[in-house]
Amino acid sequence: MAFNSAGYILSQALVSLRRNIWLSIASILTVMTSLTLLGCAIFFLANTSYIAQTFESQVEIAVFLNEDLEKGQLEELQGRVKQLEGVATVTLTTKEQAITEFQGSMGTGTLLEDLGGINPFPDKLTITATDARLVEGIASRVTGISGVNKVRYGQGILEKLIMFTHWLRWIGIGVVAAFSFASLLLISLNIKTNVNSREKEIQIMRLVGASNTFIRWPFLIEGLLIGLLGALLAIAVVGIGYTWLLQYIITTLTFMPVVANQQFIINVLLLMILSGITMGALASAFSVRKFLNI
């Protein structure tokens, strides 16, 4: 480089930001708005996909077994089911456990006596699948095993659920894609306009003998700073907003699954900063290039 220091570039960029203060503020606010929307979209995607995942993981297959099985047969059956492809967990609930649990939930300890000593509950296996789409296949194979009486897994509802979660995921991805594109467009258009308004300035620099590098760097750093400041405002808005929303949902809508992973939230916010500075710097550099041909 023909000039001596990064100090020069930085001071030029800062001075220029200050002297074009309203333009700078407008650009920073544009970056902030774009990245806020983008951040919201990412959290929306994360949560829709998490909701889909939670719903699907809650799908269980209930296998009711014949009355006459011995304890050894029960365990053998549980072992065989566990071997089936796509099975994540198999839990055995014996008839004794079932009635105890039921009594517990009813708040009475005398149910068995009231029924004349006959336990109406069958032994039961509860199967969860690694993927909700495998549930139907597992169910049909389990039905064929001897000792199995009835298999229930929410037939009819499951298909709808899979369809619903499928769309939920795609909508999330679509929203993120649309907002990424929109924010990219907004930021680069804004910074371009910003640089375009200084076409004359860039050309004068060329005419006075400044090299392209010498002209470009301060603009690039200026764009980067605009991106950074806009991103910092955006992560403040999104970070505080999302944390508040999480608190609200966790305390009031307890049934609703939400993504509250700290590391994930931090990563999204870092991604927003990175997008801001990259878009700011690149948009600036590209816009300046157009005027360097004099």
Add this chain to the structure above:
Amino acid sequence: MIKVKNVSKIYPNGARALLNINLEIAKGEFVFLVGPSGAGKSTLIKLLYREETATRGQVIINNTNLMRLKSRQIPMVRRNIGVIFQDFKLLPNKTVFENIAFAQQVLGKSKKEIKENTLSIMELVGLAGKRGSFPSELSGGEQQRVCVARALINRPNLLIADEPTGNLDLETAWGIMELLDQVNKYGTTVIMATHALHIVEKMKKRVIRVEAGKITEDSMGRASTSGI
């Protein structure tokens, strides 16, 4: 030092600004370019620091053919040429001091050196009190002097001036002319386009008259009085 060979310039809109111009200017000369407005003086000048390129022909300065330069080589050539622009071309967001210093910053001079040189040239052109002013806060004459200072600060081999006294009162104009004359005496080649007949008459330098895109007169000492 400067050779202009068979140069024609036709703008994209079809305007024929220069037609087959041939010109040689030796190192250390002081040359006035005269002629009516729209005759092609400014175009000729713009070819010399490569703001414009010739449609045909060659412009050679110090053995470098300006028409064959790559984009990144252009700044190197311009650094040896000081230009006083007709419309000043000051950077609107920089102060008087920064505008003048900019020409030194592009050369990568040290901060201390830049400050010393800038302040001394500001003194020389009579801008000492305007250090922190922005171009929009200056009068036309003051802006012109900023432009003059910026053109001179790097002690260029070639000084090109397009109407450098156009906005100045008589006294300041002569001040600038003395400055250009002095710079010329130190060895800088000076090319100045002007309408100021009294200056041309009094300076007794080489005069090149451009009319309708052609050189119609190239004489020493005086300009014929018509149509300057």
